[in-house]
Amino acid sequence: MMAKKKQENPEAKDLSTEEKIKEAAREVFTKKGYAATRTRDIAEAAGLNLALLNYYFRSKEKLFEIVMMEKVQALFGIIAPVINDPDTTLQEKMERIVHTYLDMLTNNPDLPLFVLGELRYQPEEFARKLGVAKLLRESALVQQLRERKKNIHPIHFIMNILGMTLFPFIGRPVFQHGAGLSQKEFEALMEERRKLIPKWAEAILSIR
Amino acid sequence: MMAKKKQENPEAKDLSTEEKIKEAAREVFTKKGYAATRTRDIAEAAGLNLALLNYYFRSKEKLFEIVMMEKVQALFGIIAPVINDPDTTLQEKMERIVHTYLDMLTNNPDLPLFVLGELRYQPEEFARKLGVAKLLRESALVQQLRERKKNIHPIHFIMNILGMTLFPFIGRPVFQHGAGLSQKEFEALMEERRKLIPKWAEAILSIR
DNA sequence: AAGTTTTTTAATCATTTGATTAAAATCACC
DNA sequence: GGTGATTTTAATCAAATGATTAAAAAACTT
Numbered sequence: 498m499m500a501k502k503k504q505e506n507p508e509a510k511d512l513s514t515e516e517k518i519k520e521a522a523r524e525v526f527t528k529k530g531y532a533a534t535r536t537r538d539i540a541e542a543a544g545l546n547l548a549l550l551n552y553y554f555r556s557k558e559k560l561f562e563i564v565m566m567e568k569v570q571a572l573f574g575i576i577a578p579v580i581n582d583p584d585t586t587l588q589e590k591m592e593r594i595v596h597t598y599l600d601m602l603t604n605n606p607d608l609p610l611f612v613l614g615e616l617r618y619q620p621e622e623f624a625r626k627l628g629v630a631k632l633l634r635e636s637a638l639v640q641q642l643r644e645r646k647k648n649i650h651p652i653h654f655i656m657n658i659l660g661m662t663l664f665p666f667i668g669r670p671v672f673q674h675g676a677g678l679s680q681k682e683f684e685a686l687m688e689e690r691r692k693l694i695p696k697w698a699e700a701i702l703s704i705r
Numbered sequence: 706m707m708a709k710k711k712q713e714n715p716e717a718k719d720l721s722t723e724e725k726i727k728e729a730a731r732e733v734f735t736k737k738g739y740a741a742t743r744t745r746d747i748a749e750a751a752g753l754n755l756a757l758l759n760y761y762f763r764s765k766e767k768l769f770e771i772v773m774m775e776k777v778q779a780l781f782g783i784i785a786p787v788i789n790d791p792d793t794t795l796q797e798k799m800e801r802i803v804h805t806y807l808d809m810l811t812n813n814p815d816l817p818l819f820v821l822g823e824l825r826y827q828p829e830e831f832a833r834k835l836g837v838a839k840l841l842r843e844s845a846l847v848q849q850l851r852e853r854k855k856n857i858h859p860i861h862f863i864m865n866i867l868g869m870t871l872f873p874f875i876g877r878p879v880f881q882h883g884a885g886l887s888q889k890e891f892e893a894l895m896e897e898r899r900k901l902i903p904k905w906a907e908a909i910l911s912i913r
Numbered sequence: 914a915a916g917t918t919t920t921t922t923a924a925t926c927a928t929t930t931g932a933t934t935a936a937a938a939t940c941a942c943c
Numbered sequence: 944g945g946t947g948a949t950t951t952t953a954a955t956c957a958a959a960t961g962a963t964t965a966a967a968a969a970a971c972t973t
Contacts, residue, residue: 514920514921528825529740529826530738530740530741530822531741532737532738532740532741533738533739533740533826535959535960535961536960536961536962537959537960537961545921546921546922546923547922547961547962548921548922548923548962548963548964549920549921549922550961550962551961551962551963552920552921555962556961556962557960557961557962573879607825610821610822610825613818613875613876613878613879614738614818614822616878616879617736617815617818617878618737618741621878621882627883629879629882629883630882630883630884630885632883633880633883633884633885634884634885649897649901650894650897652880652884652894653894653897653898653901655880656869656872656873656876656880656898657868657869657905659872659876660865660868660869660870660871660872660873661864661865661868661869662868663868663872664864664867664868664871664872664875665864665868667821667872667875668821668864668867670821670824670825670829671781671821671824671837672841672860672863672864674829674837674838675835675837675838675840675841676838676841676842676860677838677841677842686858686860686861689857689858689861690861690864693857693861696912697865697908697909697912700905700908700909700911700912701905701908701909703908704904704905704908722950722951743929743930743931744930744931744932745929745930745931753951754951754952754953755931755932755952756932756933756934756951756952756953757950757951757952758931758932759931759932759933760950760951763932764931764932765930765931765932
């Protein structure tokens with residue numbers, strides 16, 4: 498009855514049905530959010546019959562949860578190792594945070610808006626599953642920040658570096674269209690920020 | 706047939722029906738976004754019959770447009786005069802941008818996520834209506850930034866100051882719950898940023 | 914090739930949801 | 944207080960939408 502792959506296409510040139518649905522779901526959910534997404538949109542984007550969605554994933558919500566978990570991981574999971582690394586300096590960490598995010602955002606520019614937009618419906622649940630609390634309290638980064646600036650809450654600096662890195666993508670329609678930039682030009686600006694943000698972050702930490 | 710106020714309650718202690726609906730719509734739309742909002746949610750939040758919504762505003766979409774325009778104005782309109790003011794220094798402008806936003810965000814913490822979240826469906830349309838292009842090209846702020854840092858695109862600094870100011874509210878569930886903060890504590894941190902962000906912005910502009 | 918299981922399809926269901934309608938209630942004005 | 948306009952209500956509609964079903968098609972096993 499339920500999905501059990503029997504054979505994998507020897508030449509795996511196209512994806513399995515299950516993977517096609519997931520791929521389409523990633524695309525549509527990320528672009529429009531959960532509520533604005535119709536299961537028919539996903540089926541159409543995948544070029545498949547609507548019933549297959551329920552056949553493989555039981556419900557829109559179940560499918561969404563899978564995608565959401567992936568995306569939350571993509572947004573937060575990838576910097577955990579960077580933040581926790583005890584063998585890099587504060588400066589190195591900031592460089593790596595920016596690099597890691599900009600690399601990811603090149604392929605997933607609307608990820609932050611999607612994740613943070615959906616997160617408002619389940620703030621506590623996902624924060625718990627993520628273990629953000631631990632990162633924000635015990636990580637090497639936080640300890641280094643505490644040492645460097647003893648009288649300022651370390652979360653301020655995390656807000657700054659994430660804000661400088663992620664916010665341009667969250668406000669992208671405004672910035673890009675507002676400044677009359679092509680996609681290429683916007684991307685070029687983001688590439689510039691790769692080197693600029695760490696410098697700015699360092700300047701912020703060097704005040705006084 | 707259509708709405709025409711005949712009398713205004715002499716002691717305007719409670720709002721007109723029309724205003725009650727708008728108020729409820731502001732609340733629900735801002736909190737859940739357009740797609741996740743049911744007209745019945747709005748009617749319930751207003752304590753009114755569902756049909757009144759269509760009686761006064763014809764459709765969910767029309768009502769949304771009214772609210773959206775207000776909110777877009779609240780998010781972008783309020784800094785236009787600050788940005789355009791030819792009689793303030795760059796530093797003063799940055800202070801005022803931060804102050805203006807933090808004042809507004811105290812009462813409307815989920816405004817940025819709402820507006821930017823909805824904006825993705827109509828990126829060009831609203832950007833045009835807003836005249837963002839003009840602000841991002843000819844404003845006094847942009848000209849001052851160009852003079853101060855001739856070899857860096859001024860939009861970088863606008864992204865920075867807006868990112869540092871708005872992003873904490875966009876990622877609020879993560880920051881607040883992740884750091885185990887009460888609402889009061891979060892607000893206190895934001896109050897600290899009122900003085901810190903202008904200093905950081907100045908430091909960023911003073912590199913080299 | 915026959916038989917079995919798995920996958921896919923078209924058709925349909927039940928619920929939700931935005932909107933409408935006709936009647937009832939309220940209000941303005943004389 | 945009666946009359947006409949305005950506002951409010953309960954009931955209902957039609958379309959959209961998530962989900963299911965039964966049958967057809969395809970794939971696999973022997």
